[in-house]
Amino acid sequence: MLLRVHISPTNIRxxxxxxxxxxxxxxxxxxxxxxxxxxGFSLQFEDPDFNNELCNLNDIKExxxxxxxxxxxxxxxxPLDSTDTSSVSSLDTASMTSCQNDxxxxxxxxxxxxxxxxxxxxxxxxxxxxxxxxxxxxxxxxIYQQTKKPLNVPRDMKCEILDKIVQAIFEIKAYPDAYEVQxxxxxxxxxxxxxxxxxxxxxxxGWVMSIKFKxxxxxxxxxxxxxxxxxxxxxxxxxxxxxxxxxxxxxxxVNFLPDHPEGQTDDSLEEVRLIMIDEMKKKRIDSxxxxxKMQETFSLRRKEVVEIQPLVEEIRERWPALFLKDExxxxxxxxxxxxxxxxxxxxxxxxxxxxxxxxxxxxxxxGEEIKTLLDKLDEQSPTQLTQCSISVYTTERRLLRQHxxxxxxxxxxxxxx
DNA sequence: CGTAAATTTGGTGAATCCTC
DNA sequence: GAGGATTCACCAAATTTACG
Numbered sequence: 001m002l003l004r005v006h007i008s009p010t011n012i013r014x015x016x017x018x019x020x021x022x023x024x025x026x027x028x029x030x031x032x033x034x035x036x037x038x039x040g041f042s043l044q045f046e047d048p049d050f051n052n053e054l055c056n057l058n059d060i061k062e063x064x065x066x067x068x069x070x071x072x073x074x075x076x077x078x079p080l081d082s083t084d085t086s087s088v089s090s091l092d093t094a095s096m097t098s099c100q101n102d103x104x105x106x107x108x109x110x111x112x113x114x115x116x117x118x119x120x121x122x123x124x125x126x127x128x129x130x131x132x133x134x135x136x137x138x139x140x141x142x143i144y145q146q147t148k149k150p151l152n153v154p155r156d157m158k159c160e161i162l163d164k165i166v167q168a169i170f171e172i173k174a175y176p177d178a179y180e181v182q183x184x185x186x187x188x189x190x191x192x193x194x195x196x197x198x199x200x201x202x203x204x205x206g207w208v209m210s211i212k213f214k215x216x217x218x219x220x221x222x223x224x225x226x227x228x229x230x231x232x233x234x235x236x237x238x239x240x241x242x243x244x245x246x247x248x249x250x251x252x253x254v255n256f257l258p259d260h261p262e263g264q265t266d267d268s269l270e271e272v273r274l275i276m277i278d279e280m281k282k283k284r285i286d287s288x289x290x291x292x293k294m295q296e297t298f299s300l301r302r303k304e305v306v307e308i309q310p311l312v313e314e315i316r317e318r319w320p321a322l323f324l325k326d327e328x329x330x331x332x333x334x335x336x337x338x339x340x341x342x343x344x345x346x347x348x349x350x351x352x353x354x355x356x357x358x359x360x361x362x363x364x365x366x367g368e369e370i371k372t373l374l375d376k377l378d379e380q381s382p383t384q385l386t387q388c389s390i391s392v393y394t395t396e397r398r399l400l401r402q403h404x405x406x407x408x409x410x411x412x413x414x415x416x417x
Numbered sequence: 418c419g420t421a422a423a424t425t426t427g428g429t430g431a432a433t434c435c436t437c
Numbered sequence: 438g439a440g441g442a443t444t445c446a447c448c449a450a451a452t453t454t455a456c457g
Contacts, residue, residue: 159440213442216430423454434443 006071023060044071124187127168133160140194151194162214260299269300280320290321
C-alpha cells in the first residue's frame with residue numbers, strides 16, 4: 001500500500017509498504033526504519049469518513065485500504081536519564097536541547113543546540129527523578145492511596161524534583177507562561193498524588209509558585225553561565241556596561257536567541273552562510289542543502305537580527321535563502337513553533353462560515369464579484385457546502401481570501417459586527 | 418474620528434530575606 | 438552556606454483618556 005507521510009511542515013515523504021501492516025506498532029517501526037525517524041511519535045491519519053480530517057490512529061483497521069495520508073506527531077521529551085543524580089552542571093541543559101523532531105541524519109548533530117521544535121505538550125511529561133527520590137515517591141504514593149495522607153516533602157527531595165522539572169521545561173522553552181507552568185504542576189501532582197496539597201483549591205497551587213521561583217533562579221544561573229537566550233533579557237548590566245536595548249522574547253518567540261550549536265562559532269557559521277550564498281547563485285538550487293544549512297545557521301541569523309537589527313535589504317543580501325517560500329515557513333516555525341500555512345488555513349476555515357453569512361446578509365456592500373461567487377457556491381450540492389469544501393475551488397478561495405482581508409479591515413474599523 | 422499622551426497592567430531580574 | 442521565597446524597581450505592552 002502507498003502512504004504519504006507528513007513529518008514536518010516541509011518534509012513530506014512518499015512511502016510504499018510491501019503489505020498492509022499487522023498493527024499500528026508494526027507500522028510505526030517500519031516507518032521509523034525506512035524514514036530514519038527517532039522513536040517517540042504517534043500517528044494520525046486523514047479519515048475519509050470525516051472529510052479527511054485528522055484522527056488518531058489507534059487501530060490498524062482504521063487505516064484506509066490502498067492509500068493513506070499520515071501525520072507524524074512527536075511526543076514530549078523522554079524522561080531524563082535516571083542514573084544522572086543531581087548536581088547537573090547548569091550549562092548542560094543548554095547543550096542538551098536536542099531536536100526531538102529532527103529526522104535522524106548524519107547532520108543532525110550540528111543542530112543539537114537548537115531547541116526542540118515541538119509545541120508545549122498537552123500534558124506535560126514529568127521526568128524521572130533520581131533513584132532515591134523515585135523510590136521515596138513510590139512509597140509515599142502507596143501510603144497516600146491507603147490513607148490519603150500527603151507526603152511532607154523534605155528539602156532535598158523538593159530540590160531534586162524542581163531541578164529535574166525545570167530542566168525538562170527548559171528543553172522546550174526558557175519562559176513558559178503561567179498556564180504552561182500550571183500544566184506542569186498539575187501533571188506532577190497527577191503522576192505523584194502524594195505531592196498534592198490538601199485543602200487548597202487545586203492541590204497544586206504551591207507547586208506552581210515553586211516552579212516559577214525555580215525557573216527564575218535557574219535562569220539566573222544560566223545567565224551567569226553565559227546562556228545567551230536568557231542573558232539577552234538582562235535589564236541591569238552590572239558590569240561590561242553593555243546597554244541592553246534588546247527586547248525580551250515576545251509571547252510567540254520560543255527560539256528567540258538560541259546559543260550556537262556545540263562546537264560552532266560565529267566564524268564557522270559564517271563560512272556555512274557563504275556556502276549558501278554560492279548555492280543560491282546556481283541555476284539549480286539544491287534545496288536539501290539549503291534547508292540543512294539554514295537550520296545549521298539559525299543561531300547566527302537570530303544573533304544578527306536581534307543584536308544588529310539590520311534592514312530587510314541587508315538581510316536579503318546576507319541570507320537570500322531566507323526569502324524562499326519554504327524557508328520563510330521553516331524560519332517562522334523555528335522561531336514560534338507555529339506552522340504558518342496550516343495556521344493560516346485553519347483560521348481561514350474557521351472564519352469562512354461566519355464571513356459567508358456576513359456576505360450573504362450584506363451582498364450589496366461587497367460588490368458584484370462576491371455576488372457571482374456566492375451564486376457559484378449555491379450551485380454546489382448542499383453536503384459539499386456544509387462541509388466547507390469550498391477549499392477545493394481554489395479560484396474562489398483566492399477571491400474569498402482577498403475579501404476576508406478587506407472584510408476584516410472593514411470589521412475592525414466599524415467594530416460593529 | 419484618528420492620533421498622541423497618560424495610565425494601567427503584567428512580568429522581569431536583582432537583591433535580599435529566610436530556613437534548613 | 439545553599440537555595441527557596443520575597444520584595445522591589447523597572448520596563449514595555451495594552452488599554453484608556455485627552456486633544457485637535
